[in-house]
Amino acid sequence: MKKSTKGWIKSLFAGTVIAAGISVAATGALAGETVKVGVSLPLTGDWAEYGDFIKKSVNMVINKANKDGGVAGKKIELVIADSRGDPKESVLIAQKFVGNPEIIAEIGDFSSSSCMAAAPIYEKASMAQVSPTASHPDFTKKGKNMFRVIGTQATEGPYNAKWAVEGFGAKTVATVYINNDWGVAANKYFTQAAEKLGAKVIAQEAFSPGEKDFSSVMSKIKRLNPDVLYLPVFYADGAAIMGQARRLHYKPTVLSTGSLYSEKLIEQGGKSVEGVMTSVAYFPSNPRPESMAFTKEFKATYNKTPNMFAAVGFDAATLVVAALKKSGAKDRASIGKALEGLGGLRGVTGDFDYSKSHDPVKEYAKIIIKDGKWVPVK
Amino acid sequence: MLEQLINGLTQGSVYALLALGFTIIFGTLRMVTFAHGEVFMGGAYVGLTLFTYLTPSLPLALLVAAVVTFIMGALIEIIAFRFLRNAPHFSSLLVTIGLSVILINLAQLIFGPETRSIPPALIEDLAFGEIQIFGFYVTYLQMAVLGVAIAMMVATYFFIEHTPIGLAIRATSQDHEAAYAMGVNVNRIFTLTFAVGSMMGGIAGVLIGLYYNVFYPTMGILLGIKAFSASVVGGLVSMPGAIIAGLTIGVIESFAVDFWNASYRHLVAFVFMIIILVIRPAGIMGKSGPMSGRGD
Numbered sequence: 001m002k003k004s005t006k007g008w009i010k011s012l013f014a015g016t017v018i019a020a021g022i023s024v025a026a027t028g029a030l031a032g033e034t035v036k037v038g039v040s041l042p043l044t045g046d047w048a049e050y051g052d053f054i055k056k057s058v059n060m061v062i063n064k065a066n067k068d069g070g071v072a073g074k075k076i077e078l079v080i081a082d083s084r085g086d087p088k089e090s091v092l093i094a095q096k097f098v099g100n101p102e103i104i105a106e107i108g109d110f111s112s113s114s115c116m117a118a119a120p121i122y123e124k125a126s127m128a129q130v131s132p133t134a135s136h137p138d139f140t141k142k143g144k145n146m147f148r149v150i151g152t153q154a155t156e157g158p159y160n161a162k163w164a165v166e167g168f169g170a171k172t173v174a175t176v177y178i179n180n181d182w183g184v185a186a187n188k189y190f191t192q193a194a195e196k197l198g199a200k201v202i203a204q205e206a207f208s209p210g211e212k213d214f215s216s217v218m219s220k221i222k223r224l225n226p227d228v229l230y231l232p233v234f235y236a237d238g239a240a241i242m243g244q245a246r247r248l249h250y251k252p253t254v255l256s257t258g259s260l261y262s263e264k265l266i267e268q269g270g271k272s273v274e275g276v277m278t279s280v281a282y283f284p285s286n287p288r289p290e291s292m293a294f295t296k297e298f299k300a301t302y303n304k305t306p307n308m309f310a311a312v313g314f315d316a317a318t319l320v321v322a323a324l325k326k327s328g329a330k331d332r333a334s335i336g337k338a339l340e341g342l343g344g345l346r347g348v349t350g351d352f353d354y355s356k357s358h359d360p361v362k363e364y365a366k367i368i369i370k371d372g373k374w375v376p377v378k
Numbered sequence: 379m380l381e382q383l384i385n386g387l388t389q390g391s392v393y394a395l396l397a398l399g400f401t402i403i404f405g406t407l408r409m410v411t412f413a414h415g416e417v418f419m420g421g422a423y424v425g426l427t428l429f430t431y432l433t434p435s436l437p438l439a440l441l442v443a444a445v446v447t448f449i450m451g452a453l454i455e456i457i458a459f460r461f462l463r464n465a466p467h468f469s470s471l472l473v474t475i476g477l478s479v480i481l482i483n484l485a486q487l488i489f490g491p492e493t494r495s496i497p498p499a500l501i502e503d504l505a506f507g508e509i510q511i512f513g514f515y516v517t518y519l520q521m522a523v524l525g526v527a528i529a530m531m532v533a534t535y536f537f538i539e540h541t542p543i544g545l546a547i548r549a550t551s552q553d554h555e556a557a558y559a560m561g562v563n564v565n566r567i568f569t570l571t572f573a574v575g576s577m578m579g580g581i582a583g584v585l586i587g588l589y590y591n592v593f594y595p596t597m598g599i600l601l602g603i604k605a606f607s608a609s610v611v612g613g614l615v616s617m618p619g620a621i622i623a624g625l626t627i628g629v630i631e632s633f634a635v636d637f638w639n640a641s642y643r644h645l646v647a648f649v650f651m652i653i654i655l656v657i658r659p660a661g662i663m664g665k666s667g668p669m670s671g672r673g674d
Contacts, residue, residue, distance in 0.1 A: 045491045046594075084491065179641055205640040210600075212592040215385040216635035216643070222381075223636075236493040240592050243498070247506065248381065249515055268591075270498025 034077040035070075035329040037062070037320060038097035040108035040118070042085035046236045049264045050110055053306065054132050054313030055080065058107055060301050061317035071324040083109050090114035094121040094129075105130070105324070105335045107316050112136030112182040119146055126333040130320055132312035135257075136185045140358035145336040147354060149312040149319070149347070151281060151362035153182070153257075157189025159364055160230065160255050160279055165197040168253060170227035174203040176217060176241060177232040186232030186257050194230075202226055207237075214244045222250040231256040231276075238276070239269035246272040255279075258364075261308050266372055274372075279364040281349040282311035283376060286365065294348040308349070315347035380514055382632045388520055388589065390628020391527035395582040396605030397612060397620035398531060399575035402538075405615040406551040406571040409467060413454055413474045415602020416481035417576045419595065421447045421583025423489055426496060426593045434500040436522060436588070443584045444577045451576025455569045478598075485595035493594045501588065523585045530578055531621055537574070538617070547571055551615075604647065611651050611661050619663030627651070 039058055041051035062076050070076060079097070083090040090109045097103045098121055105128045109115050115134040122129040123143030130147045131139065137154045140146045164170045173194050177187040183206070191201045202224050205217050218241065221229060229252040231238060238260045245252065258280045265273055284295050284305055294314055298306040306314075320335070322342055327334035345352045350362050366377035396418060403411055424443040428435075458473035498505075501519075508517040538544040549557040550567045558564045586601070587593050608627050612619030627647050634646035654662065 046493050048492050176640070205635075207640050208644075210596070211640075212590045212597070213389060214640075215389070216382060216632040217640040219381045219385055219632075220636045220640075236592070239495065240590060243505070243591060247515075247517055247520075268495045268498070270502070272498065 033075060034102075035072075035074045035324065036077045036079055036100070036103045037324075038093070038100075038103045038106040038108075039078050039080045040083050040090055040093045040097070040106060040114075041080070042110050042114075043080075043082040045084045045086075047085040047110055047234060049235070049262060050133070050309045051082075051085075053310040054108075054110070054316075056302055056304075057298065057306070057310045057313035058317040060298065061314060061321060065321045071321065072328045074329055076321070076324065079103055083114055085111060085114070087111070087113045087117035090118045091121065094118035098122065098125040098127060103127070104329065104332045105320055107132070107313075107320055109134070111180070112139055112185070113180050115139050115146070116142055116181060119143055122146070126336065128320075128323070128332070128335040128339060130316045130339070132316040133309065134182075136182050137189075137359075138185075147319070147336075147339055147358045149315045149349065149352075149360065150258075151364075152359050153185045153189045155362065156257060156279065156364070157186060158193035160257070161190050161193035161197060161199075163279065163366065164228040164230065164255055165194055165199045168228055170194075170199050170253075172200045172202045172224075172226045173228045173230060174201070174205070174221050174224060174226035175230045175232065176205045176207065176214070176221065177230075178234065178237060179206040179208050183232050187230075190230050190232070199227075211237075212240055214241045215248070218245040218248055218250060221245075221252065222248055226252070228253050228255055230254075231260065233257075234259050235262040235265040236268065238265050239273060242269050242272040242276065251275070253277075258308055261367065261374065263307070263374075266369060266374075270372075273369055275369060277366065277368045277377060279366050280308045281362045281364060282308045283365045283367055283374075285376060288348070290346055290348045311348045315349050315352070318347060319345065319352060379636075380512075382636050383629060384514065384516065384520065386629030386632030387625060388523050388628070389631065390625035391524050392582050392586045392589075392624075393601075393605050393608050393628050394621045394624025395527045395530055395578050395585075396601065397608035397624040398534060398617060399578040399582075400606050400609035401575075401612065401615060401617055401620040402534065402578075403572055403575040404609070405617075406547055407455075407459060407568055409459060409470055410606070411454065411458070411474045411572075412471065412602070412606075413458070413478040413481065414576070414579050414605070415598030415600075416478040416485075417447050417450050417454070417598075418579040418583040418586075418601060419485060419598035420450055420481065421580025422587030422593055422597060423485060423583075424580070425584035425587050426489075426494060429496045429500055429588070434496070434504070436504060436584075439584050439588075440526065440581055443580045447580025447583070448573045448577040450580070451573040452569050454576065455572035459568065459572070460565060478602075482595045482598075489593070489595065491595060493592055495591045495593065496588070498591070501591065504588070505591065519589055523589055526581065526585060530581060531617075534574070534578070535617060543567075543570065600644070607648070607651050611654050613661030613663040616661070616663035619661055623654075623662055 043051045066075050081093040107130050110133050112134040115131045119142035128145045132149045134148050135150050135153045137152045175187050177183040254276045256278045260278050261280050323335050323338035327338035340354045352360050367374050368377050421443040424446050425439040428439045458470050462469045505519050508515045546562045608623040609620045612623035630650050631643045631647050634643050
């Protein structure tokens with residue numbers, strides 16, 4: 001009896017070793033051919049257009065890298081997941097990516113809320129989360145594997161505040177912002193800077209995601225009549241806000257975060273969004289050589305003019321490919337270190353040096369909607 | 379301030395129209411439907427489809443949406459209520475919740491989960507054409523929303539009070555068995571009432587969809603809850619009560635945004651409703667009204 005138990009344990013042990021051996025061999029064989037990168041983006045829902053532009057650029061970069069021989073002799077394979085702009089969904093995707101040993105880095109997500117919700121999971125797995133767009137200042141504080149491509153609200157907000165107060169001589173400003181992590185931060189950094197510059201903040205109106213009735217709030221803003229109205233919102237809400245303002249015969253001077261830089265805003269807003277202004281880290285007519293090369297390549301590939309979201313998506317993928325090459329695409333932890341060691345990579349939307357901070361410094365261009373088109377502010 | 383009043387009345391008339399649908403349905407069937415907001419959403423998407431792909435005509439959109447949501451309502455009544463006539467009330471309630479989820483998912487499949495809008499050029503005249511009244515601008519669409527809502531309310535009142543079918547509906551609402559004994563086809567009256575109530579939801583959908591030019595699958599959820607609450611506050615079986623409550627809630631929301639902050643509008647609306655119900659548990663018009671019956 002005793003002997004047979006021992007034998008049973010022995011054979012179980014042997015079995016485990018064999019099984020483990022097989023699984024190691026299997027990963028080894030696969031890793032020899034491909035290295036996988038997870039992509040988590042909103043591909044359906046209200047932020048689908050943003051996600052689509054980023055995805056297009058990421059695909060373009062990866063396809064090119066593979067054509068040029070891949071990284072460390074391996075082909076890069078993307079695992080793309082749709083987070084629908086829902087932080088809960090991003091968390092599930094993060095768990096799925098982390099649970100797949102073949103995935104060694106991640107590009108995404110779109111919103112700060114999504115990235116920050118998923119951050120602890122990626123951080124625990126030492127997997128780099130490279131977000132093209134998360135601009136909440138706290139995002140990169142969530143761990144040493146969090147990287148962003150875009151500038152933070154802590155720089156974009158004050159930049160726009162300066163534009164409002166010094167550029168337009170605004171004595172009073174008001175904001176209407178979306179009530180989520182990102183919107184609250186965007187509102188905070190703009191209003192704080194505007195006050196510091198001497199303007200008076202006469203209204204700060206938050207609306208819940210999903211709200212579509214802005215008539216009452218725009219009536220109020222119209223009555224208060226601020227010199228500049230600041231809108232940290234996304235295109236679907238932006239179009240609704242401006243349409244309902246127009247119905248009230250209210251034509252405010254509108255500045256917004258770069259989030260409004262979208263063709264969809266013009267498509268949905270029509271005449272109502274004429275004159276809306278924003279500042280962006282990329283614009284198709286940017287004279288920066290990297291920008292010009294990117295614009296040309298994107299147009300040739302997709303027969304479509306890229307926007308800022310395509311540009312930051314391009315930079316995110318370029319950074320990840322560079323880190324994969326530098327680290328030899330060995331394991332997850334090496335990617336974050338490689339990103340920090342890239343040192344002054346010249347991207348489309350600026351230079352990237354993550355050695356001291358994971359928040360890149362940006363230069364902004366001012367743009368405005370004129371005759372149904374985004375054009376640079378003269 | 380007058381501008382806020384107009385904003386509030388426009389929004390409130392839509393609440394009222396939806397609340398009226400709840401009231402007619404509850405008044406007759408003595409049952410609540412939780413798919414009403416999704417019927418509203420269905421009506422809105424009918425408007426979107428017709429305007430975008432066929433022709434931007436408001437009367438046509440209203441007519442087609444009315445027919446479509448009338449049929450939707452009849453089907454919901456047959457599935458959720460007629461089949462379950464002898465089952466506990468909870469079963470029907472659950473089926474309407476299930477149907478609302480199915481309808482939302484169906485809309486996501488057909489129209490996509492994103493917010494859609496009619497190309498602005500197509501509704502330019504309707505949404506931004508306007509007349510001036512006492513120095514205030516009122517757009518054609520705003521007038522259409524208010525006008526259609528009022529016309530629907532009057533027509534429903536006339537239909538219930540002054541037609542033979544209305545008489546049968548009132549008889550059924552007072553006593554199902556007695557009406558049946560007097561030769562009223564109670565099943566048919568139930569389906570008809572439900573269909574008419576749903577039709578009002580569908581018309582509200584077209585109006586509000588066009589007014590904001592924003593269409594998305596879950597657009598009926600919060601509005602459905604608001605309208606149901608308005609109908610409860612109004613007394614649940616009282617048509618004037620539903621209208622008064624709907625309009626009041628719309629106006630209160632508008633003023634709440636103005637005096638306080640945009641993010642508190644729903645809070646203020648529901649706090650108001652709770653206060654009303656605490657003071658008058660049966661609602662504003664709970665005790666009387668044309669549809670009030672014996673109760674269960």
